[in-house]
Amino acid sequence: MAEFMEKSVLGDHEPVDKEALVEEGVAREIGPGELEYIPDDPKTERLLTTRMDFKVIPILGLLYLICFLDRTNIANARLAGLEKGLNMPSTGFNTALWIFYIPFVLAEVPSNMMMSLPWIKPNLFLGGQTFILGVLAMCQGLTHSYGGLLGVRFLMGIVETGLPAGAGLLIASYYRKKELSLRFALFFAFGQAGSCFSGLLAYAIQGMDGAAGLAGWRWIFVIEGLVTIFFSIFVFIFTPHFPGKDKWISEHDRARLLARLEADKGKEYSNQKLANNKKVPWTKVVFDYRIWLMTLLFFCSDMSAGSLSSFNPTILSQLGWKARRAQVMTIPVWIAGIVGALASTLASGRLNKRWPFILPAIVVSIIGWTLHVTYQAPGVRYFAQFIISVGTFIQMPLYIGLLTANLRGRAYLSFGTAIQLGLGNCANFVSSNVFITTQAPHYPVGFGTGLGITCLSFPVMLLVIFLFIRHNKKIDRKLASLAPGEVLDDQIDYKYVY
Template sequence: MAEKMVAEETAIKSGSDLDTVEAAHLTKATYLTKLDLRLIPVLGVTYTILFLDRTNIANARIEGLEADLNMPPNGYSTCIWIFFLPFVLIEIPSNMIMALPRIKPNVFLGVNMLILGVIATCQGLTHSYGGLLAIRFLMGIFEATLPAGAAFLIGEYYIRKEAALRFAYFFTFGVLGPCISGLLAYGIRNMDGVQGKEGWRWIFIIEGIFTIVISFFVFAFVPDFPEKTKILSGAEKEHLLMKLRADKGDQKLDIRSVNWFKVLGDYRIWGPTLMFFCCDMTAASMSAFIPTILTELGWKAARAQVMSIPIWLTGIVAQVFGCWVSGRVGWRFPFVLFGIVLAMVGWIIMNVYSERKGLAAGIRYFALFSMSAGTFIQMAMTTAWMTNNLRGRASTAVGTAIILGLGNCANFVASNVFIKHEAPFYPTGYRTGLGLTIAGAAICIGYVGLLVWHNRKLEKKRIVSGGEDDQNEYRYQY
């Protein structure tokens, strides 16, 4: 009933016919499901594939990648960070291009994914370390357009109370990437010697071909922005647009006359981005080094591939459940803070038990579960939290690009603090991870303070004005 009243109130303000609104309301559950089925699976699978292409180098590493390409001691770390260099630089201009009126999201994202798949396949064909570095750099360029573009499109379709769970679904597909990567690597490694190619080459080739195949689904099924969408009926589309206006206010859709300096300096973007950066240190460390750490805990390569899967599944369950509860209660920061505490427990265990023997291996394995649960609650929640408090297509485009671009800069840190000669204890890596997790807690508390201050200032203004709300003002969600 509450949503019906909101839609009708908005319809009165905009002069729409109430019978049309009522008809759309009766099918609201149906069209929301229609949006979920059309948006989340195809965009989510692109994220799964991206994580496959991004993290399968960790699986290839324990199958002999470094030795076969005669990589230097720091070669693996270089392969990690060189990928993220263009990845970070491209995301903002990419989302700005995608937001232009004549650009169709399905074509833009589909072309980039197709090219990415071809380049990713070439990882399995290169015969030199230099060639692998060049391919990883090119992959970073074309992959940069995809996660931020997908998150941008999702953020445009859902109101604030719906967004957290949808971002959880989206990020869950990402977590499936390394989970599936371990399972695929376990099976593909048995292709060692087929066509004269090593098993690690087949990991890259087969998973690259998956990317090419999925790109055609992107072309076929990714919809346009809400005001141009063709996947809803006329009444459903009208109801969706009114619901978005009622929740977010009138938003500027044309990005060509935007004050970009104001957008780029918005603390509502940078607060969640800094939190995402801190939690991504944990995710990046896990993605790149879980197979290696598991082998150093005593498991052979084949078993290490399989034993990584439950860790990622824990992250999926925690993420979806946490965001579902968050959507029901309407809060974000308590869940982000809880996730930070869980990740912190994992890093503390790693620091305390890294040099101990015996039962310490099992305790460190448990720590990976704590880190996974805590990290992936944070990643979905901070992204939803950011988009909940932004207005206008330009802000959403830039915000999703920054949080998934600069937020991923933690990969630069992770790839350089897990130093090979410090294995298997990695004191520098573990201390850095713990430090950034504690910093994330401080940023979260400070950011909530700013949002509370803003809302209290608006409330005082409302009291002074006699209870009348300024339509240009916007209360932030925390």
């Protein structure tokens, strides 16, 4: 390993005392100016991971919670009278959903590449966007026209685009491959908790109908917007920098962290040329089949997630519950998804395997959609929402973990996470338009489309497994043909995990 303490793919940082690190047993010298990381005992390694968990996950998870809160509260406002209050046309609610995702998808990659620039501080970049998002979220409740709502929703899509992908890039920068799926599950759990909180908050806020002359649906937007503005203060203060530049990490911990990331992910953590992407052809990054197949899989699962977040309250209200009770009855559905995701990704991390959990989760989601298509009994449909939630939220963090675990270098990580979370979210264009109001409560187009797209993910995942196995066999053949003393380039020739 070449001077990992002085340069990092995640940015330059202050030099550390190499002699002291050798004396402390952090590293050993293997050549002039070259040090090699000496792993700690498992307990000490876990303590370092735990310190990173408390530093990275809570603030970025809460950021995603706020994003979900501001993205899904329109579904709660609908039950509280949004459509009637703004005299929206029959397809107006669907339009208000998908117009948000136009800039959200288009700006995802540029936003992530911008955050990767060496002079950009993630806390300022993400904090500023969070503050503006809160202002715009409030404006949804203050607009007096349908056109005004659409304009605000479009601007929200521009501002929010960099938040999930930027947070995902930071998480991917701090953790080893086997640790990523669980951390992304925790990240998504915060988002699902946002949906729970949104339903609970909407239940309480609807009681303010008429206060200060504002309808209950307006208060939902105004109060949740104020919550976002308040939270932006914490984003400014606590969002970490990339590991190589983070001043809140001790030199000792930073050295260990960067070194073990290099040992896990290759020399991009020590080679500044790779850090600046001078050796990574953009054509290779853009046309990498791993990014596009994993994005397609994320798209298939996000169809279910988008349907749950946008239409869960509506579907439940049509099962016979009053609007306020329907808000609350969405909460157990999200909790089931959280529990399923955390349990499966914890087991996946310990086994360092993902496919044994992904394939059954796809089958579970298919069963849920099939129940919706086949049965119309309220109890069965409510149960189907649980099934879809569990299957979907097991898949999503595993897909992101699977992609980021197999990408090396800043170019790959920033582009890959932005494409997966950006184009993958195009599923919301579909989910926003297939639940046709005039087809309520049966929604044959909506439920049929959800079933078809979910079924597609099963053969795609089998294709991913086949391609990864074939690639790993190719690497084995290369290793077998090496001459004595010859090594492979670990930026090109490395095995994929699946």
